[in-house]
Amino acid sequence: MLFSGLAEVGDDPILLVSTMFKASQDPNKVDLGVGVYKDAKGNTAILNSVKKAEQFLVDNQATKTYLSPAGNPEFNKLVQDMLIGADHRSVSENRVSTFQTPGGTGGVRIGLEFVKACNPNANVWISNPTWPNHTAITKSLGLNPKQYRYYDIKQGQFQYEEMLEDLSGADVGDVVILHGCCHNASGADLSNAQWDELAALMLEKGLVPFVDFAYQGFGDGIEEDTYAARVLSTKLPEALIASSCSKNFAMYRDRAGAITLVSSSADEHSKNASHMLSAVRATYSMPPDHGAAVVAHILGNPDLKAEWVSEVDEMRERVKKMRGTFVEKMNEKAPNSGFGYIAEQKGMFSYLTLEAEQIQTLINDHSIFFMGNGRVNMAGLTDDNIDYVTDAIASLFKS
């Protein structure tokens, strides 16, 4: 029988944490798993700017006929401006396009479909560690995943020199997936000077950057966080940027994202864009409208955009504050626990440098749910649960 020979596939490690959290009956349970922002009360609320834009659409949207495979052109233009700036050289040289995709994952998928059209055997370099879907998508397309060292989970240390060393061994035309900001899962980012140096190395080696930019605004600010995307797409002739509106618009389930393609010349670009569109048509035909229409309305309306920027600022600052509070409390409760690095890292994620069995104790005995490799979503910490969480972690350090 055709359908009877398959072995079971293990759960995605991130989605598994959500399942475990939902199943737990413990009234004290804490969800530090999936990368979703929570406010001070622990809710993932709809942003006011989003509510207003949705109301505008309800009142004014006149049709629900098909978009095109490229999606909403207004969204594409506004998102591109937000990612690399309207003044980017590739814009005046007609060698950049942004295509709306279902979430950032859709952007990664279509971007790698495009890579496959260019070279079905392409090497795709992925940071170790990374978001598990990078490897899953690369493998599902039959591309060749390679790892570069990025972060030592046990030591809590960013491995910049090791990253450069590994990428120095890559071949011309290899694709390198880089986290645009707020590295998922370590929270350790390159400095601007390091991005410059990496861009120079990639140029010298003929490597192609694929920036996964899912957390714009959660690092230092909407504008500040664009450094990597801008420098890589300026200094190198070709680039891909997958971006997401899930986190910064808190529109997780509406699946608004994009893939931006920068080609080396306008001539190449029109051929390349046709392959991107053909990958979309063969995969989901065209992207869903709603989330992107909301984002386009917000970004195209100066007052709403200002309101949205301040909502993003508030989300970022709350996570930063919880990082600081976490470190302060751990320093008080377990002075030698060594979590100081968490206050320096950016975005939602960091690793807890704990042994595997300590992690299991936190999950099984305290119902604090996070990934088995120690990745925690710092945005899940609130004033109500931070003492519970830090007490539980501190108890691991008491003999």
Ligand code: LMR
């Ligand atoms: C995460 O890393 O938790 C998020 O990006 C959500 C997801 O889809 O994995």
